Amino acid sequence: MKKMISFVLNGDKMEVEVETHWSLLHLLRERLELTGTKSGCERGECGACTVLVDGKAVNSCLFPVMEIEGARVTTIEGLGRSSGELHPLQQAFVDHGAVQCGFCTPGMIMAAKALLDENPHPNEEEIRHGIAGNICRCTGYVQIVRAISAASESSGQVPEVGGEGD
């Protein structure tokens, strides 16, 4: 069944027609062509599809699209600055060698964003806990943890551009 939903995507108000059985991941990738969010297991196990809904990290593959009505959704495309600069978390992942194939990276960064928004200075254990739902098959987790830690130290409150200042 088709329905119109309205929500805020990366700071922009959107109204879009969806099939009510779609996942949020399907809407983002297949309908809106925001392919930064990755499709991995589609079973809630790998974290590749992580986005923020009202500031909380969710697995978009399992998130029913109808539940974003009136919500604020942020994807990896909503980070970074309009000037083209990388978001501090993105820069930290580059600087610390936390990206190899990059498949897990958008989901990792969104999980880290949710963590730092809630806890701007997490310790290592808190960082590992924050990304526990995200699987990386390439880098090991040491570089990723270092990158998140560096981003938290460099900027404290990590800004979101295109969002509404959460």
Ligand code: FES
């Ligand atoms: S694709 Fe959503 S958790 Fe793996």
Ligand code: FES
């Ligand atoms: S960088 Fe390849 S899966 Fe994480």
